[in-house]
Amino acid sequence: MKKTLLGTTALVTAGLLAGPALASDPLKVTVGGNVVTGFYFVDADNVGGTSFQDTKVALVARNIDIKAEGTLDNGLVAGVDAKLQLDNDWNGTGGSYASFRQLFAYLEGGFGKFEIGGTDGAAYKMHYTSPWFVPGNGVDSPNILNIVPYYGERHSTFSLLATDANKVSYFTPRLAGFQLGLSFTPDANNKGPNENGLVLAPKTDAYIRDVFEIAANYAGTFSGVDLGVDGFYTTGKSDSENVDPKEYGFGANLGYAGFTLGGAWYRSEDIWATFYPDSNNNENTTWTLGLKYATGPWTVGTAYLDGDQDWGGYYYRVKTLQVGGGYNLGSGVDLGLDIQFSNYKNNDNNQDYDSKSVGLVLAIAF
Numbered sequence: 001m002k003k004t005l006l007g008t009t010a011l012v013t014a015g016l017l018a019g020p021a022l023a024s025d026p027l028k029v030t031v032g033g034n035v036v037t038g039f040y041f042v043d044a045d046n047v048g049g050t051s052f053q054d055t056k057v058a059l060v061a062r063n064i065d066i067k068a069e070g071t072l073d074n075g076l077v078a079g080v081d082a083k084l085q086l087d088n089d090w091n092g093t094g095g096s097y098a099s100f101r102q103l104f105a106y107l108e109g110g111f112g113k114f115e116i117g118g119t120d121g122a123a124y125k126m127h128y129t130s131p132w133f134v135p136g137n138g139v140d141s142p143n144i145l146n147i148v149p150y151y152g153e154r155h156s157t158f159s160l161l162a163t164d165a166n167k168v169s170y171f172t173p174r175l176a177g178f179q180l181g182l183s184f185t186p187d188a189n190n191k192g193p194n195e196n197g198l199v200l201a202p203k204t205d206a207y208i209r210d211v212f213e214i215a216a217n218y219a220g221t222f223s224g225v226d227l228g229v230d231g232f233y234t235t236g237k238s239d240s241e242n243v244d245p246k247e248y249g250f251g252a253n254l255g256y257a258g259f260t261l262g263g264a265w266y267r268s269e270d271i272w273a274t275f276y277p278d279s280n281n282n283e284n285t286t287w288t289l290g291l292k293y294a295t296g297p298w299t300v301g302t303a304y305l306d307g308d309q310d311w312g313g314y315y316y317r318v319k320t321l322q323v324g325g326g327y328n329l330g331s332g333v334d335l336g337l338d339i340q341f342s343n344y345k346n347n348d349n350n351q352d353y354d355s356k357s358v359g360l361v362l363a364i365a366f
Contacts (some may be wrong), residue, residue, distance in 0.1 A: 004061030011313030025205035026070035027078065032366055033064035036136030038338060042146050047353060052063070052148060058359070060136065060143040061086040062101060075286035077108040115169040118190075122169050122181025122215040123159035123232035128251035129264040130290030135326040135334035135363035140288045140305055141263065145320070146357035147342040151272035153285050153309045153318045157266035159234045159247050162188040162211040170215075183213040188236060188275050208245050210278050226255035229288040238277035243316055245270045245277050263289035290322075300325035301307070316346040332365035 014215045048050075062085045066161040069079035085101040104117025132138030141156040154160075160292035162185035169183040189207040217230035232246040251264030266286045270279040290303025307315040320340065338359045344351040 015120075025082075026072055027068040027350075028070055028224070029066065029068045029328045031064075031066055033084075034136065034332075034363065034365040036060040036143050036361065036363045037047040038137075038144055038359045039143075040123045040146055040300050040338070040357045044146070044148050044355035044357075045353040047351070052355075055105055056335065056357075056359075059086065061098075062093040062143070064098070068364045075109060078106070079108075080105050082215045105170050108258075109316050110173065112173050113171040115171075116165050116167075118164055119162050119169075121159065121167055121183030121185065121211075121213040121234075122171065123183070123213040123234050123247070124163060126171075126181050126215040126217045126230050127158055127177065127232065127249075127264065128217065128228045129157055130260060130288040130303040130305070131253070131260045131262045131292040131301060133290075133292035133294075133299045133303070133326065134322065134324040134327075134338040135336040137246055137322075137336075137338055137361060139303045139322045142320075144338070144359075144361075145342070146340050146359075147318070147320065147355050148344055148353045150316070150318055153316050154268075154274065154307045155305060155318060155320065155342075157249055157251065157264035157305075158289055159213065159232055159249070161245070161247055161268075161271065162213070162275070165190050165211075166210050173218070173223050177218045179217055179219075181213070183211075183361045184212040185209075185236075208238050208271070208275055211236040224256060226253070228253040239328060241265075243270045243277045243279050247271070258293050258295050260292050260294075260321060260353060263287070278311075281310070282312070283310045284308065297328040297330075298325065299327075314346065314347070314348045317342045317344070326361070328365075334361075336338065336361035336363065 039057040040058065042054050042056055044052045060209050064084040065083040067079065069077065077135030081102065081104055082100060083102040084098045088097060103121045104115050104119040106113060106115045129140040131229045138145045143160055144353040145155060165185050165188050167183050169181065169186040172180045187209050188211050211234060213234045215230060215232035219228045229252040231250040232248065236245045238245060247268045249264060249266035253260060253262040268284045270278055270282055272282050286307040288303065290301060293301060304321050307318045321341045324337045324340045326334045328334050338361050342355045
């Protein structure tokens with residue numbers, strides 16, 4: 001990603017600094033990000049008497065980054081990371097205003113890295129999954145998903161219980177390829193940076209609190225084969241009766257001679273829609289597997305994701321197969337072909353719906 005470095009004078013002019021800049025200020029500020037767009041033709045089943053759009057223009061702007069980082073006289077690296085998004089693009093449809101998706105500060109040194117603020121936790125950041133081969137899009141936590149509306153099922157193997165909520169995290173130094181990460185989130189209600197409160201917030205059983213995450217991964221190379229593997233466990237508390245919300249999973253990537261084979265498996269218990277406590281024996285199992293090949297400016301691949309929600313004897317299942325690839329035009333500009341086949345079914349209302357789409361994607365990183 002190409003970054004734009006702003007000098008102190010430019011920052012003051014842009015209004016990004018609240019106070020005067022001193023010559024001894026150690027932090028450098030960069031602005032970067034990425035925007036993913038796509039034009040799709042869609043063929044989706046009707047749901048009851050409702051039909052759905054047969055063309056779609058997708059616009060995703062989730063990572064407009066403003067970063068400040070510098071090395072202090074004592075050798076510590078200090079920084080702030082702010083990520084802007086287009087409205088509530090992360091969680092659903094939205095409007096035209098921008099808001100912070102993440103905002104956190106960090107210190108890094110020989111002891112490892114300490115983060116505090118609104119950002120993803122250790123379980124999320126250390127996870128491996130199926131590879132993305134379409135520019136800016138994949139089946140696991142997709143930016144663009146052309147499927148009929150479905151009811152609360154996951155399309156991700158990532159830990160989302162406390163994603164982007166205010167938390168503290170610690171990551172050990174990587175030793176012999178291994179790294180450990182820990183995170184704690186007092187309140188998983190807000191999925192994004194939460195403003196400072198001058199009074200204490202009451203506890204509520206509507207959301208999960210006191211979320212603890214532990215994750216570990218390994219990254220190394222053996223005889224030209226790149227290996228990455230991780231495992232994580234996340235648990236929280238709720239005052240709801242007989243609820244013990246938790247998430248756990250693992251993922252792996254193998255890379256050799258331009259090929260990347262990757263996949264992941266995820267399980268949650270007593271959680272509905274990523275962060276609500278649920279006492280109806282709610283269990284979700286999601287897995288994904290994918291293969292990509294990259295050579296020069298070209299990337300091609302295929303990936304599959306299967307998510308199964310078991311809720312008090314009822315099941316809800318979502319499946320997506322993606323085929324496509326991309327071509328790098330240079331300077332962070334990529335064109336891609338994105339073909340998706342999705343299915344949603346349940347035994348609650350005996351629904352079974354298919355959707356198919358093909359689209360041309362333009363992704364720009366700056």
